[in-house]
Amino acid sequence: MPAILQTKNVHLSYGSKEALHGINLDFDDHSITALIGPSGCGKSTFLRCLNRMNDLIANTTITGSFQFHGQDLYAPTTNLVELRKQIGMVFQQPNPFPFSVYENVTYGLKLAGHHERKFLDEQVERALKQAAVWDEVKDNLNKSAMSFSGGQQQRICIARLLAVQPDIILLDEPTSALDPISSAQIEETLITLKKDYCIIIVTHNLQQASRIADRTAFMLNGNLVEYDLTSKMFTQPAKQDTSDYLNGKFG
């Protein structure tokens, strides 16, 4: 099965400072890939390249190849709104819009021109169920999304993203602001979701990577040190740097 997203020789510079020194990573569909590494290693920067979030930062130069379904992500003809619908992102802090749960989940659909009530209702239920938060919010769909707990807000954000049926879900430390129970619920949700999506997650939590990721990429100082099956990397890493990092000897 060819990778859904292939990146080659990715370099990124903020002004004259290069933050990514040539990253090659391919991502499989229906799997979870974790990006790990100490703060400042470039993992979030790399993740943000994957749906062109770095375009918003002035003075940023990105080179290299990004092939999504065989198409160039950075082609001048790429429609950014369409792209971010296909490759959505969930952030560290839950960031629901200050509207109702229903409005949050239907936001992307309405933007795409869907206004039929029955269709929207169905999609809200599907997305919230997929995000494993339906049972907790179904009786309060008109309540502000901000009034729910952090873990619930994060799952509402995941549902908001799922509503537009993306291909790839990017998550940038999605549980670092959550308590262990909420984190475990998000992890369970992601494991269920990988049947239908390609999931790429940046995490500081090594246990989280080992628990849920099929493959793990270890980055250090803007370089990709090792990329392998998680079961292989956490038991027999190929590089000493990887072993040292996993054992908490630095980072």
Added chain:
Amino acid sequence: MNNIFTTELKKLYNVFTEMGNAVSDQIKQATESYVNHDKAAAQALVQQDQSINSNEVDLEKQALTLMTLQQPVADDFRNVITILKASSDLERIGDHATGIALETIRVKGLQRNDDVEAKIASLTKTIRGMLTEALTALQAINMEQAQTVAEQDQEVDAQFDEIRRTITAAIQDDPAVAEAGASYLMVTKLLERIGDRIVNLAEEMVYNQTGEIVELNQGRLHPNN
């Protein structure tokens, strides 16, 4: 703990149970081949032990991966450790059974003693009962059964002493039995060692339930008795 862990742990337990049943059959068949002087059956058993050894290696690998990737703590941690230790004991029990099968091959054609062989068959029965009890205790989480297993081992030790005396007397009576006698002693000792390993299984059950590491082997607690 998450569902992945629970599912994987269940798989480990299933493989472990199958291994336990296979080892129990192995003891039965090894001793039967020995007392029936059935060299062909013994040879088949020696081959079969390879698959038990490879099952143990697979189980160990799976348990280690589960520990590394899921990092269980508390009772989940004890569950994985119990399987790791218990499977190692089962594998060693299988090795002892193979030792008995090898004796069958070695001693065929020697002058034998029916009385000793009947006692070895009886000791085997006691040991297999113990193993069944220990494996049931591990699965059903039964502390009383664990204690019963430890008590049965004293019966095994008593039978071992009795067989040793019988062997010595038989050799004194007829020195032609000496070579078979050495083999009897070896087989009886292997069975007695199997008993000790089964007590280990019971100790692992106690650890699994309480986190306490105990010594239930009365022979080790009171070596002079």
